[in-house]
Amino acid sequence: MIDVQRLRVLRSVSEHGSFNRAATALRMTPSAVSQHIAALERSLGARVVDRSTRGVTLTRAGRIMVGAAESVAAELAHATRMVERLGAGRTQLAVATFTSGGRHLLPGALTRLTSAHPGTVVHIREAEPEDSLPLLREGAVDVALAYHFDGPLPCGQGSGPEVEWIPLLEDPLHVVLPETHPLAGRGVLDITELADEPWVFGCLKTEAYLRRYAERAGFSPEVRGTTTDYFFARSLVAAGVGLSLVPSVALVPHVPGLRAVPVGPPAPARHVGAAVLRRRGDPVVSTLVESLRQSVAGAVKTSPARAR
Known part of the structure; x- marks a missing residue:
């Protein structure tokens, strides 16, 4: 029978990449961690980790047991x-x-x-x-x-x-820009039309998306602000700091003076x-x-x- 405590130790070794760091996380000694792993290997009849001077890595059997x-x-x-x-x-x-x-x-x-x-x-x-x-x-x-x-x-x-x-x-992204912007009246926008614009973001993932898109389109976006809140990002747009990419769900409450325009194909969402x-x-x-x-x-x- 597999000991649940030994599985817990193996999970920690997998997470931390070494017996010493796993021991610290588990409040055990490195020797105790090593003994648990050795006992698990004996009960399975297979190695669960490969040991080296650079730490430990899971074997195929180890990965199976970590999943379990x-x-x-x-x-x-x-x-x-x-x-x-x-x-x-x-x-x-x-x-x-x-x-x-x-x-x-x-x-x-x-x-x-x-x-x-x-x-x-x-x-x-x-x-x-x-x-x-x-x-x-x-x-x-x-x-x-x-x-x-x-x-x-x-x-x-x-x-x-x-x-x-x-x-x-499916929550499509919109370009948020001031109502006074020359492109604010458009029904749809291609991001490449905004290659020279500065940007602010309410999420690291929307920034990562724009950077991937921009790289494929051959331009590098100028990022002037990164936040973790879409309302904050839209407030920065209203203050004239830059444009933003915002999902539909996060377009409320309305910020006066702003316009949200859908992004054209391939429309991100x-x-x-x-x-x-x-x-x-x-x-x-x-x-x-x-x-x-x-x-x-x-x-x-x-x-x-x-x-x-």
Whole structure:
């Protein structure tokens, strides 16, 4: 039988890349970490790490076992929360969300959830997808409201519990510019038309997208501001600092004096969705996902971009 503690040690060795750093994280001695790994290898009859002067790397068997360790950790965390719910006599739900999704999509969904399941205690954690999806795998949250652009989900596919991605919204990006800008009256804009403009951003990922697009188009954007809040970025546009790229969902509340113009093909968009672990069958989670679908439908109808 595989010892769960040994799997925990292997996860830490994988995460930190050495016995010494794993020992520090686990508050153990390096010798104890080494003994746990050796015992795990004996029980498996296979090496799980390759040791060298530069640290340790996982073998193929080690990678398989780390995936199993992540699954076990998530299941134990989920089971612990279920037992805590029994003891407390109240249903609890942990949700991780990115900022603009939490601001514009989640509140209405939570109102419908608590109406359908009175007494549910909801815990919210603000986190970008690269953090919220691992939290989901680890069992720290039940639902992750997340997004991705033109790349894959940052959830470490291939190891740990299987994540189910439930698409909710294609959230197109718009160029936000002052109403007095010569191009503000256009119905659609090609980003190459704005190659000489300065930019401010409300998200590192939209900046990364523009830099990739600009590189393919043969220009280098001048970035004058980087924030983690789209409303802040739009306020900087209103102050004349530069233009911005903003998803439809984050175009509210309206900032006077600004215009949002759709980006022409290939139109960039955020793919917004809810991530859950498969085979949980939790009715509260199912209700929240359905409530998020309703919030998305309402957000699309009332979007300033759709109203024009």
